[in-house]
Amino acid sequence: MPDSTDAALSNSPIEAAFRERTPGSAALAAEARTRFPSGITHDARHLKPYGVYIERGAGPRKWDVDGNEYVDYFGGHGALLLGHAHPEVTQAAAEAMAIGTQFGANHPLEVRWAEQVMKLVPSVERVRFTSSGTEATHMALRLARDFTGKSKIVRFRTHFHGWHDHMTHGVASQFDGSAAPGVLAGIAENVVLADPNDLEGLRALLNADDDIAAAIVEPTGGSTGYTALDPDFLRALRDETAKRGILLIMDEVVTGFRLAPGGAQQVFGIRPDLSAFAKILAGGMPGGAVGGRRDVLDGLDFDVAESRNRVKIGHPGTFNANPVSAAAGATALRILSETGACDRANASGAALREGLNATLKDRGVPWAVYGDFSLFHLFVQADRPVEDPFAFDPLAIPATRMKDRPKELIRKLRLAMLVNGVDLNPMCGGLLSATHGPAEIDATVAAFGEALAMLRRAGDIA
Numbered sequence: 390m391p392d393s394t395d396a397a398l399s400n401s402p403i404e405a406a407f408r409e410r411t412p413g414s415a416a417l418a419a420e421a422r423t424r425f426p427s428g429i430t431h432d433a434r435h436l437k438p439y440g441v442y443i444e445r446g447a448g449p450r451k452w453d454v455d456g457n458e459y460v461d462y463f464g465g466h467g468a469l470l471l472g473h474a475h476p477e478v479t480q481a482a483a484e485a486m487a488i489g490t491q492f493g494a495n496h497p498l499e500v501r502w503a504e505q506v507m508k509l510v511p512s513v514e515r516v517r518f519t520s521s522g523t524e525a526t527h528m529a530l531r532l533a534r535d536f537t538g539k540s541k542i543v544r545f546r547t548h549f550h551g552w553h554d555h556m557t558h559g560v561a562s563q564f565d566g567s568a569a570p571g572v573l574a575g576i577a578e579n580v581v582l583a584d585p586n587d588l589e590g591l592r593a594l595l596n597a598d599d600d601i602a603a604a605i606v607e608p609t610g611g612s613t614g615y616t617a618l619d620p621d622f623l624r625a626l627r628d629e630t631a632k633r634g635i636l637l638i639m640d641e642v643v644t645g646f647r648l649a650p651g652g653a654q655q656v657f658g659i660r661p662d663l664s665a666f667a668k669i670l671a672g673g674m675p676g677g678a679v680g681g682r683r684d685v686l687d688g689l690d691f692d693v694a695e696s697r698n699r700v701k702i703g704h705p706g707t708f709n710a711n712p713v714s715a716a717a718g719a720t721a722l723r724i725l726s727e728t729g730a731c732d733r734a735n736a737s738g739a740a741l742r743e744g745l746n747a748t749l750k751d752r753g754v755p756w757a758v759y760g761d762f763s764l765f766h767l768f769v770q771a772d773r774p775v776e777d778p779f780a781f782d783p784l785a786i787p788a789t790r791m792k793d794r795p796k797e798l799i800r801k802l803r804l805a806m807l808v809n810g811v812d813l814n815p816m817c818g819g820l821l822s823a824t825h826g827p828a829e830i831d832a833t834v835a836a837f838g839e840a841l842a843m844l845r846r847a848g849d850i851a
Contacts, residue, residue: 401849403849413454414453415439418440418442449821449829462821464820467613467820468671470734486713490712496710498716499710502518506678519709520707522666523677525665526551529679530542533603534603535702539599540579545584545585548611548640549611549612551642566578595635603638606618608654609653613764613820614760620657638665643668662682672717672719673721675711676710676718689702729823733823734825750777750779764819769795801849803815809840
């Protein structure tokens with residue numbers, strides 16, 4: 390039975406239209422609430438009154454259990470640069486699955502997978518596979534502390550690096566550095582929060598503390614550019630950390646193999662000491678990796694530890710370099726490196742941002758769509774109306790202020806887009822694949838125009 394919050398029908402005509410189209414999703418959501426907290430298995434899938442339940446995907450599109458078709462901008466949380474169910478990637482995974490999903494032993498596919506990573510990302514001299522991006526950033530911190538003998542990690546406010554204890558605060562709240570629920574205060578105290586794009590503040594912070602092992606950064610900004618990062622600041626961060634013997638960890642969980650085959654470090658010409666990867670790395674399957682300098686990765690090496698008469702960093706993991714993920718990942722990395730997939734996705738991203746901003750300007754809605762490469766983000770703040778969306782500068786607004794989104798308006802806009810056949814992420818932005826083309830761009834721009842009209846008719850915008 391639906392709970393009381395679901396049973397209480399909204400007065401919103403947008404929500405009513407959504408409910409009318411999605412009875413199958415409504416039924417599954419009601420059942421899920423009896424099984425999962427909030428009825429979901431990932432925080433980003435939280436949507437009131439409920440999220441859609443997807444049955445299948447192909448290329449840039451997916452279909453829900455009610456038969457509704459959507460242009461997809463969730464993109465498998467960023468994993469699907471090649472689109473849903475790419476035939477070569479799917480075939481590689483199926484063939485690997487048919488011969489065994491878990492050997493409890495080394496296997497040839499993991500070597501081929503590592504070969505592709507090291508070929509595309511020159512800073513990766515050694516690599517260790519994990520099961521997720523969260524595990525990859527966690528291991529990167531451990532490697533940095535082991536290598537430097539120091540304790541603290543510098544992070545930037547609003548930047549997301551997974552959900553382990555070092556990374557939970559300072560992303561959307563607790564910007565003062567206090568521990569998130571369930572996290573020990575002592576862990577939070579060893580994480581130093583800094584403001585992105587504040588070079589003088591960064592220098593002062595680094596000069597004041599000689600116990601910093603590493604700085605970790607999303608190279609395009611928090612939430613993959615939702616709170617933008619100036620490339621000049623990123624380059625300065627590399628310089629400032631290098632001067633002081635502080636390791637630079639580049640979180641390329643989303644940007645890796647997306648912005649370019651070699652990721653953000655290829656685009657910006659920066660060589661980090663360590664990098665974290667996931668998403669595209671595994672071709673849409675579960676998988677992550679930490680890679681970087683050989684001397685830093687030596688912390689995981691049995692022979693090196695023995696020669697130095699020290700304890701190595703432990704790293705088990707039942708699904709590290711899982712053969713199915715390895716097959717899918719190695720295939721996806723080969724394809725994107727040979728076919729110009731990154732460039733196609735980037736070009737479609739630029740066309741989409743252009744079309745959406747033209748719609749905002751034409752309709753007189755004071756918002757902006759911004760971003761770069763194959764990503765787009767929506768800026769909506771009532772107290773900061775945008776006069777010209779084509780001139781919007783996200784760097785002009787402090788990162789923490791960028792998080793002040795009108796949640797109810799965003800929710801209704803997302804529902805309206807779903808009603809019109811487009812699935813955006815919770816911030817009403819998204820990621821494009823190499824399979825998004827003119828048909829998807831045109832459909833999305835048209836859906837956006839109709840969604841704005843629905844909001845206006847409902848009195849949600851002027």
